[in-house]
Amino acid sequence: MSAQPTLVIGNKNYSSWSLRPWLVLRQFGVAFDEVKLPLDTPEFYARIGDYSPAGRVPVLIDGDVHVWDSLAICEYANDYFLDGRGWPAARAARGSARAISAEMHSGFVALRTNMPMNTRRQGPAPAIAADTAKDIARICKLWSEAREKHAAHGPFLFGAFSIADAMYAPVALRFLSYSVDVGAVERAYIDTLFALPALREWLAEAATEEIAVEHEKTTP
Ligand SMILES: N[C@@H](CCC(=O)N[C@@H](CS)C(=O)NCC(=O)O)C(=O)O
Structure with missing residues (x-):
């Protein structure tokens, strides 16, 4: 073992x-x-x-x-x-971090279907359908609300890095690779995630992978 x-x-x-x-x-x-x-x-x-x-x-x-x-x-x-330590320490923040993580885990189906993660994709925004736009708007709202509330304690959603940030990291990568237009607070948060050494390590290894699955060939 x-x-x-x-x-x-x-x-x-x-x-x-x-x-x-x-x-x-x-x-x-x-x-x-x-x-x-x-x-x-x-x-x-x-x-x-x-x-x-x-x-x-x-x-x-x-x-x-x-x-x-x-x-x-x-x-x-x-x-x-x-x-x-995976969740924020304070009770209210811990509750919200779990709620938004569960919201990600069980929701945002349109975004996940129409903008599959493909870290190699870099291109102009595709036409965004209404259901996907609704998902994007909700995510921007929950990110900006969390950032405004916890800005004094660090650059992540609840100040310090937590499981909630990991749950949304693939969304940040989608926003980058599909050139999704977001506000300044959300942009700064995406930059914070993108600068994480662990995420850079993941992306560097992703760039060396050669297999292309079907959706890479078909998604605009
Ligand atoms: N709810 C699951 C979803 C897991 C999932 O859909 N994984 C995909 C890859 S990202 C998979 O294993 N797909 C292979 C298959 O369904 O055959 C989770 O949160 O882990």
């Missing part, structure tokens, strides 16, 4: 759900091994069953404990590796 946990992830270029717990572990300095299964390949389907009954990444293996689903992995890390 490995002494440190293993995080099973998809391609760094595409797997937004994998990025979230990976960023939490890396940014908080938790040592872990990584197994990468390229999405939509025979290798993925041959191997994912060894790790998760749900058949999806990410999955965390910690001894004989298997935790699947991005938010569950973040919570597990918060409980067992971070001594509660």
Whole structure:
């Protein structure tokens, strides 16, 4: 049995759900091994069953404990590796950080469908449908409200980096690669995330991946 946990992830270029717990572990300095299964390949389907009954990444293996689903992995890390530091300390901030993380996890379907994460994409904004625009507006509002409230304590949503920032990091990458027009507060927040050493490491590795899945060829 490995002494440190293993995080099973998809391609760094595409797997937004994998990025979230990976960023939490890396940014908080938790040592872990990584197994990468390229999405939509025979290798993925041959191997994912060894790790998760749900058949999806990410999955965390910690001894004989298997935790699947991005938010569950973040919570597990918060409980067992971070001594509660994954969420803001103050009760109200902790409640809101959990609420907006759950909102991301269960929502913004139009944004996730119409602007899939592709860290290699850099181009003009596509035509944005009304449902996607609504998701973007809601995210900008919740980001700017959190930033205004917690600005005195640091540049992240709740001041210091927390699981909530990791949940929204793939959204920030989408806003960049699809050239989504946002306000000054949201832009500064995106820049803050983009400057995180852990996120830069993820992006540098994503840039070396060669596989292109179908949506990269079809999404405008
Ligand atoms: N709710 C899950 C979603 C996980 C998910 O959809 N993962 C995608 C990759 S980002 C996947 O494994 N797709 C492979 C498949 O569905 O065959 C989470 O939060 O982890």
